[in-house]
Amino acid sequence: MRWAVILAGGSGSRFWPLSTPLAPKQLLPLAGPQSTAEATIDRLTGLVDRDRILLVTGRHLAGPLQDRLGLPPDNVLVEPAPKSTGPALAWATHEARRRDPDAAVLSLHADWHIPDPAGFRRDASRALDLAERGPWLVTVGVVPSRPDAGFGYLVPGPEVDGGFRVAEFKEKPSAELASRLIAAGAVWNSGLFAWRAETLLTQVAAVCPEMASALPHLDRGRVTDFFDGCREVSIDVGVLERSAAVAMVRGAFAWDDVGTWEALSRVRPNDAAGNVLVGDVTALDSANVVAWTDHTPVVLAGVRDLVVVSANGRILVLDRARAAALKSVLDRLPPRIREI
């Protein structure tokens, strides 16, 4: 049967001061009235049964996520420790296999904005088809809409089984290199993966020493021991970039990871001056501003290229060009201000 594993961790810093540890971006109505976590569940309708959706998250978020998403309690998997995506996906995939030895797993994130759910289902289904046909770890490469230096890129190789081999992974290239990669047919590594559970666990054992020796703990149901025995490692670096079993399909759906305040200008309507205004914001003679207020009225006059946020008792006024570097701003704040 087909299963989905949704990664829903997150420290809640990218949309500070709106996002908080207990309300990280996947629980916020950033791209529209629905949070991306809710939209992620809805998007799977018709592709994966609701009771075969597993959610992996940290202890502090398990309650808020379950309240919001209404999944069966047994389907919310609480990581004993954050060790990046490798251990989380190995565990959740192992859990799917425990419940269903023939499990094919679609792995995705709770914080994506995908305005075309039907296109998503079509391409995700093709990825699952390919994963079910052969012993492939299938990545869905999203056709880039811009030379974004913040993503990883997949360079396609020869065709196999209705998909392609991955010739190369390029993590966060320069914008210039990204443009060249795109011209050569490279796609974004979206983090949307598909594999048979058996295939992933075999590959982890074969290529990922950061996790391999800890895998037997999962067979004995000792999740904490498994995490203790793993080193922090992403699924990309730990498995996909090392395995010979990686294939890809092209995803034609629009995809955005809504990773910064700046991203709101891509996923929300802009006014004629390029402003994105959410909440009680009045903009006069202002351009290219992303502004969000939870309730305090905000007036902008004669300003441009800013991010302005009032939320949770904090006000942020940020150069828009620094939106991607917000974390380094937060690192310089005293805890009294930083912590909400």
Added chain:
Amino acid sequence: MRWAVILAGGSGSRFWPLSTPLAPKQLLPLAGPQSTAEATIDRLTGLVDRDRILLVTGRHLAGPLQDRLGLPPDNVLVEPAPKSTGPALAWATHEARRRDPDAAVLSLHADWHIPDPAGFRRDASRALDLAERGPWLVTVGVVPSRPDAGFGYLVPGPEVDGGFRVAEFKEKPSAELASRLIAAGAVWNSGLFAWRAETLLTQVAAVCPEMASALPHLDRGRVTDFFDGCREVSIDVGVLERSAAVAMVRGAFAWDDVGTWEALSRVRPNDAAGNVLVGDVTALDSANVVAWTDHTPVVLAGVRDLVVVSANGRILVLDRARAAALKSVLDRLPPRIREI
């Protein structure tokens, strides 16, 4: 005896959203821990007895001002209607003469920042000396510190009685003309005036048709009738610019009318990057920002040349170059936002 008349009206819009109709700028601790209204009273110590200080204001401000300043209730004069400085000063001067037929009046505003009170008292005393010596309406011209286009300028003429005649009034010249005027010895028309009560009232009757015919109402104690009978007119336009009895002395004290958010950068300490930060403001890689917050923490990152204010449940983010035009910004706001 020497009297002082302090004009303390004001609509409370120049420092929106901090200033409000009930807390206009003269009641706010803008330039330091003390409000300018309190500093104005203190500054008169030794020059004018406290019980000879009259304050003219509107009905809504009489209570807050008296609470804050502790003047005798009879000394707070409530204008029946706002008709600019002409009727206010004519009435208050008339009132001083009613209490003291030999009254000499020093007229000043409640919203000035004067860091050198001793220098102020010295020059104000010289102005009173001149007013007591002859039938002069004496203006104190402040030596300009910059070619500010927002002020009126006085061009000095020939010497008289230890002062100068005023050869010309230039209201709000261009910055270029202001520079030329300053080079030629012109000074700012600060609004600090001195006259014998008798002199002013004689001149009003002689040169100011907007008020002259209403003056007899004051003799009969009918203040409302006086205001009803006056047209709105400033003392400068209605009397000083028309009278042949105008003289001036040079004021060497530093003077600022703290007329805009921008002015805070002149009257408060700047950090090394030219920021003026009042309240819980953290500025990272930011320059030339005037920021004020009443309690909500504000974080600035990578921004410059802004005014950022959080006060009274409103947030303003303004191009610093527009600080002088804040009123035109407010005029474009819906009352729901504008009114605090």
